[in-house]
Amino acid sequence: MSKEQTMADFSSLNSPKRILSLTKERATVSFPDPDDKVSGFAVSEEHGPKPSEVYGFVGSISTVVTTVIFLVWAYVPEPWLHSVGITYYPSRYWALAVPAYAMVTIVLAMGFYLGLNFMATPPPTSLNTMFDDYSREPSSSVPSVEGDELPIEPISDIGINQVNDLMFNPAE
Template sequence: MSSPSPTPVRAIYGFILYLAAYVIFVVYIVWAYVPDVLLEAVELSYLPQKYWAVAVPCYLCMLWLLAYPAWFGYIHLCTAPLDSTDLISDEYSQVPNTKSVICAESTPPLADISISDVNRKLYL
């Protein structure tokens, strides 16, 4: 079973990812800001156009901003309507069991509250 505690292997992977992120960032900055003449002098003539140095971060930002409304829409589509019987009970419902309570001050076990009990508390 895996645990979230730090281990030497995770430290090595983390350090390698840390270095790789900085190397990729430096390569990106060099590609974006150094003129093509200097890059061709070092025989780097097969790089993408400079347009993509600006376009890809802009696209990623817009994708990030549009991910929230898309996620909320997906959750809305997956949620049962308010008149659905699945909201009342389903195969995973837990019936409250008062016999398993050891003493009066203890916390009751986790269980679902019936819709009639909820309506009685809210509306009566």
């Protein structure tokens, strides 16, 4: 083999035609199970980003841009904004008022939610704290089964008297 022939073979491997033909061959491979993975990524029929990924990306970029615009508006002196050509913007009062109103609204909403939970909770003396529609007493009948195996008892609640005995009476 001559040096020119070797160079021609090498350049043909890196040509766009050769790469394209390799990708066409790879694209025709099909996997019978959709859960099969190639190099850590799931093989799927749809290509491109998922809508949730696009929304997340656009949301993160717009959040950063909005934050930068807000900080420039709030902290850059007015003569600098006028020298750049920005003459119309909201009053600086809102740079303090909107975050303060937002924080107070969040605190009040949390207090309101806590108050609603207290109103919906029965008082500690109510029997509804111990019994509800799904409470079941343990079965007292022991089924007669031959042999050593006993069936598993159906699920039931432990009575408050048993709980108090276990927690507050000293072990004898």
